[in-house]
Amino acid sequence: MWRPGMNFSMLKLAPRAMAVVCSEDELRVSLADGRSLSVPMAWFARLAHASQAERAHDELLGDREGIHWPEIDEDISIAALLLGQPSVQARRALA
Template sequence: MSSLAEYKTIKATQVRIAAERFYVLLDDGRELGIPYDWYWRLAEATPEQLNNWRLIAGGQGISWEDLDEDLSVLGLLEGRKGVKREIMSG
């Protein structure tokens, strides 16, 4: 039987940028491969912008400050995709 006390937050330890997707190495040994087109800011980014990432919240998230994109490890594990919101003008 599981209890809340046994719950462990899964964290990222590294990010690897490749041509078609980025890879997130998790502290439990798994590696996630995420297509850039799941997140429009990443899909439109230059290689330099993609490589300018940092882990945040002790590895619970990844931030691309230049792109104003923050992703949580939990969201990646759950398969949450980004949504591009269109701004309507007057």
């Protein structure tokens, strides 16, 4: 939060999700600042193998800084998506 004596470049704003859409091939996230992210579904094995109904039941975590899918116990942070980080399982498979 801003305090007297801070300049605005010192503020670190966490990216916040506004909407989440899962297709067969990709995860798309719309952010509060107007950006959209699209990453391959293959980055997240649990999501890739989930049913469409399971994928559609997502919950935004905290201050919309993460996404949770309760039926498949998958959590993804928006910061990790922005950094281009697939899940640990996907990183092992891609290595």
